[in-house]
Amino acid sequence: MKFKLELLNKIMPTVLYISGWRLFFYSNEGAEPIHIHAQKGDMECKFWVFVEKVDIKEAFSYNLSTTGRKEIRKLIFKNFDLIIDSWNTYFNK
Incomplete structure (x- = not known):
């Protein structure tokens, strides 16, 4: 089990576990602008992160409830x- 978790974190590095959410990115996405994936239960989403504007924009979501989106x-x-x-x-930026 520990090996699977270590492998998962190499492929999809986890930034944070909080309130049932896992915030992560994929290890092959360094050429894309900064963004974060999030997963909780069967809800998943991706948000672009705009550093200069201190803002985010939803890129996609799956089964994301209104409450989940706000959270x-x-x-x-x-x-x-x-x-x-x-x-x-x-990504050594």
Whole structure:
């Protein structure tokens, strides 16, 4: 089990687990603009992160409820700097 988790974190590095959400990115996405994926239960989404504007924009979602959307947006804004720092550190930006 530990091996599977380590492999998963290499392919999809996890930035944060919070309130049942897993915030992560894929290890092959460094050429794309900064963004974050989030998953909780059967809800999934991706948000673009605009550093200069301190803003985010939903790129896609699957089974994301209105409540889930509000919750994940708040969590992304609350952890905005951590997401950016994690992206830049992982992709050596």
